[in-house]
Amino acid sequence: MKRLSRSFFERPPQVVAEKLIGSILIHKTDRGLIAGKIVETEAYGDMNDLASHARFGKTARTKIMYGHPGILYIYKIYGIFSMANIICEARGKAGAVLLRSIEVTEGKDIAIKNLKKSRFAKANQFIATGPGKLALAFTINSNFNSLDLITSDTIYLVWGEKPSDIIRTNRIGVDYAKYCKDFPWRFYAKNNQFVSKK
DNA sequence: ACATGGATTCGCT
DNA sequence: GCGAATCCATGTT
Numbered sequence: 023m024k025r026l027s028r029s030f031f032e033r034p035p036q037v038v039a040e041k042l043i044g045s046i047l048i049h050k051t052d053r054g055l056i057a058g059k060i061v062e063t064e065a066y067g068d069m070n071d072l073a074s075h076a077r078f079g080k081t082a083r084t085k086i087m088y089g090h091p092g093i094l095y096i097y098k099i100y101g102i103f104s105m106a107n108i109i110c111e112a113r114g115k116a117g118a119v120l121l122r123s124i125e126v127t128e129g130k131d132i133a134i135k136n137l138k139k140s141r142f143a144k145a146n147q148f149i150a151t152g153p154g155k156l157a158l159a160f161t162i163n164s165n166f167n168s169l170d171l172i173t174s175d176t177i178y179l180v181w182g183e184k185p186s187d188i189i190r191t192n193r194i195g196v197d198y199a200k201y202c203k204d205f206p207w208r209f210y211a212k213n214n215q216f217v218s219k220k
Numbered sequence: 221a222c223a224t225g226g227a228t229t230c231g232c233t
Numbered sequence: 234g235c236g237a238a239t240c241c242a243t244g245t246t
Contacts, residue, residue: 078242083242100239100240
């Protein structure tokens with residue numbers, strides 16, 4: 023299993039977001055291994071992207087988006103969910119890819135327990151469909167912020183089979199972003215049941 | 221120091 | 234289609 027390199031992420035987020043579809047995320051937790059195929063992503067840009075946290079430039083929160091490509095950017099939304107992003111672009115330029123949905127292939131039992139421990143008593147086979155559930159399922163929380171996916175031995179990405187058809191469309195939940203809401207920066211595997219929304 | 225609202229999800233209407 | 238859950242960075246006073 024070949025791991026993704028630093029240079030893989032040292033490119034614009036729109037490129038990385040598309041190429042990440044089909045890759046495998048692996049997390050070796052203390053309760054066991056959780057793994058799955060990335061089936062849905064979104065790209066977020068710099069100051070020119072009104073949907074991106076970096077739209078205000080470099081702040082305490084967003085300085086990480088200007089850092090090392092390949093590290094995690096985790097933030098909390100609505101006081102409830104953690105969002106898992108991977109930093110893109112060379113140092114000094116802001117960019118990130120949001121992991122939206124994963125088809126879990128290993129450690130489903132652990133992932134389901136993780137969901138049931140939180141607010142999802144009725145957790146079913148759709149374990150990591152949508153960014154909030156994805157982080158819960160993979161035991162990813164704010165403590166993982168700035169963790170390096172390239173060098174970590176516990177959480178990392180490996181190459182997987184790329185789906186034959188990838189749909190490119192506009193992003194979810196960014197209606198406030200004026201003209202940027204229509205940027206076609208969301209990618210997902212066609213006909214995959216684990217994609218969060220059609 | 222305070223007010224605002226969000227890269228979400230589910231359940232009820 | 235809409236409200237609740239409920240944290241915290243950001244922008245404003």
